[in-house]
Amino acid sequence: MRGLAVAQAELTSFDRQFHARCALQRPDRYRLLDALPVDAPRIARGGGVSYVGASFGDGVVSQSLDAFDRLLAFDAAAGRLTVEAGARIGDLQRFLLGRGWYLPVTPGHPRATVGGCIAADVHGKNPARDGTFRAWVDALVVHRPGEEPRVADRTHDADLFAATFAGFGLTGTISSATLRLARPPHALVLRRVPVASLAEAARVLREAANAPVLYGWHDGGAAHFGRGVVNIGLASSEDDEGAPRVPPASADLPAQVAPLPFPLWNRAGLGAANRWLDWRWRRAGQAPMALAEALFPLNRARLYFAGFGPAGMAEAQWLVPHPRFEAFAAGLAELVTRTRPRIALIASKLFAGVADGFSFDGSGIALAIQVASPGSPGERAFLEALAELAVAHDGRPNLIKDSTLDAGMARRAVSGFDAARARRARHDPHRLHGSELARRLAL
Amino acid sequence: MTAVVVGASSGLGRALAGELARRGQPLLLVASDARDIEAIGADLRIRHDAVVRCLALDLAREADPGARMTAALEALPPVTSVLLAVGLSRGDDDFGLDASRIGELLAINLHAPLAIVHALLPRLRETRGVVVLFSSIAAVRGRGRNVVYAAAKRGIESMYESLRHRHAGAELRVQLYRLGFLATNLTHGMRLPMPAVEPVDVARVVADRLQRGSARWYLPRRFALVAAIVRLLPWGLFRRMRA
The missing domain is CATH 3.30.465.10 (Uridine Diphospho-n-acetylenolpyruvylglucosamine Reductase; domain 3)
Incomplete structure (x- = not known):
């Protein structure tokens, strides 16, 4: 060429x-x-x-x-x-x-x-x-x-x-x-609400549905599974003079974070990180929050991503409808206790939309679960069991996040998968657009 | 005071347009495709509140590009600088080109800069303006590749000398840059003997020097050493160079 x-x-x-x-x-x-x-x-x-x-x-x-x-x-x-x-x-x-x-x-x-x-x-x-x-x-x-x-x-x-x-x-x-x-918003104030479980987090998220910023962080270890904090960013009329300015482009997280030569997020590392996060953040209170901090959260996560080492990570993200979420969360806790995967992070979010095509939308609670060394047998087994558990509770996966899904699971888990696939084919009948993602999921 | 940037849709020309707009300079941007040049013009107006006029001009086919540019300058403040960041090279420029392809390369790399400078010279002399020309490592010593391109760039160097010979520094300034490798789509994926320089970094240096007098510079400076080595290499050794 x-x-x-x-x-x-x-x-x-x-x-x-x-x-x-x-x-x-x-x-x-x-x-x-x-x-x-x-x-x-x-x-x-x-x-x-x-x-x-x-x-x-x-x-x-x-x-x-x-x-x-x-x-x-x-x-x-x-x-x-x-x-x-x-x-x-x-x-x-x-x-x-x-x-x-x-x-x-x-x-x-x-x-x-x-x-x-x-x-x-x-x-x-x-x-x-x-x-x-x-x-x-x-x-x-x-x-x-x-x-x-x-x-x-x-x-x-x-x-x-x-x-x-x-x-x-x-x-x-x-x-x-x-x-x-x-x-x-003129300024933000971040309210922290400690939660003891994912089910409690779901209740807090639903009550704060109109906040500009709303997400939970949760311990993914078996000992304290689901414990965490829901962060509610609320608009504030108070002046934000002490907050940092929007960071320059040079502070942006690079497109590729060079991995550390060894994984930081082994069991000991994850245990220590969870204990620190628990001590640092899992307490009720509120404090001013810079909008820049809310908009660019990954800029502070360079070491976090590097810490996965050369083996990398995988993120399973599932949106589970409200009526099924508590049962799903209980099943997930049991699965984690049984398989003890290396979960580096769980984040929870509230959704209130309608899914269309392959989109990640709907009404329910979404969990993003980041797993270290996803190619290891134990982690792979956990991710497969997680997918089965989520599908059993009408969960919908985020196809653009989860590299562990295969075509069969995507088809089972995404309602309207065949219709979305047919619509894609109408707009690209000769399949002139393709990718690793499209090949793996047979889109 | 208006700057004219020719070849403004990509690479160094686009970077120059951005840098000069950032400094508040009214601009006439010239490139071959209206889609690109209009997009760049819009971007610079929005980001920098710059006065920008765009002219889509196919330099390979335009018989009198200077006349079109002169007309486009009517609505702008007096022109004080012309930056000819225009250039086209081909991978098959190795004595394999037919006459029309040779003509195309010469039209873009030599005829257009000559015609534009001729047309704008009276205006530039009125403002004691500056002509900025860009040459290449290819012009240092002719090789079996980039045959027409290198000949055209030698022509640019000759134009630099002619302009300086004809016009005293008090009436016209002339600046010539011999550029090293730039990180543009032309060098994308190429194994280069030295790191490519970002066009925005070159553009910053060129803009900083616009008010200076006539001179010839290498960018990056270390390229002067490379050029000297290439020029002084014994013929037998030079012939064997393929990269």
Whole structure:
């Protein structure tokens, strides 16, 4: 592919479970973006921070959208921003906060891009209040091989618009989007509510559904399983002068965190970390919280991710409906006691939406469970049993986070999987878009 | 006072446009594809509240690019700098090109800079402006690769000398940069003998020096040593260089 800025590159998923040597294109102009042979399989690549292999795969040209990060239109009065898909969320928040606006739904990694947030339909700091990313997108432009770019919104080309959210880049390359913005809270105060179990956390989360920031942290060790704290970030009218300013781009978590040569998160390390977190945070109280801290939580997690070592980690994320959650939590506690997996972190969040396609949405409580050395037999067995337990309680997995799922489990766990797959096929009948994720889950 | 950036849609040209907009300079941006140049123009207006005019111009086919640019400058403050960050190279530029491809390379790398400088010279002399030219390691010593490209870049170096010979420093300043490897899509995936420099870092240096007098510089500076070695290599050894 001479002259197309394509070279071979080693690409790795953020959880380090997938590596591939594949063709990486770095187009810096629209002409190059459209220049691949029409029948060449491709996939867009944003920040390269997807936990799973969503932006590369064997036999697929990964098209980096790094250069397509330009602001195309900004309506400062109405709060609308049209931006190219390669723009990084952290950069946008820095730009917008300086002008009295922000994006209310963003993932934790500041290097995620607008295109990536659409393709994954990410959720933010409180999905029950703000929905997922799709709720804040008015329109998008999709490039497909051999076709003119298509503008899609809720009334025009609505099926393509809907399918592109949580479409994992398989409906075409998103080149730009028009985003709706919100006014940021003047200041935040973080209220901490200690909880003894996941069931108690669920009750606290439901009572605080309208908070701008709402999530729980929980001990994943067998001895104190589920114990933790629910963090409720509330808007405050008090001045926030003591809070740190929005950090510069240089403080952003790198796309790839170099692992420590040895895993820090073995049983002893996890036990010590949980004890420290328990002592540090699991106490009732409230304190001012910088919005920057809420928006970029992963910037402080460099050592945490490095600590997984070369074996990496896996994140299982399941959304369980409210009526089934307590039974699911009890089953999970029993499973952890029995199998004693190396769980590094459990986070809980409240959801109040409606699932569409492959999206991670619905009404219930979501648990994100990060497991060290997921390739080890014990951890693998735990993750498989977790998936069975979740499915038995009508749980829905987050496909863009969980690299341990296979096609059979995805099909069983995602209601409407076949319909979503058929919709993807309508928009890419010749399967010109592909990835490791699409191959593994037979999307 | 307006700066004209030719080749502003990518690489060094885009970085120069961003750096100059950040410094509040009105800009005329020129590139071949309206989609790219309009996007960059919009971005710079939004981020920096910059005065930016965009001109889509295919330098490979435009017979008189200077005339189009002169017309586009009418709505802008007087022009004080022209930065010709334009360039095209081909992997098959090794005596394998047909006449039309040779013409295309010469048009973009040599004819267009010459025509643009000719057209804008009267305006630049009025403002004691600066012409900024960019050459390449390829121009140091001709090799079996980048044949036409290197010849064109030698032409650029000749233009630098001619401009300085013709115009005293008091009426026109001329700056020439011999660039090392830049981290652009042209070097993506290439095994380079030394690390590539980020275009934004080069752009910052170029912008800092815009008010200085005429001079010829290597960027990065260590590249001067590389160029000297290439120039002084015995012929027998030089012939064997393939990278």
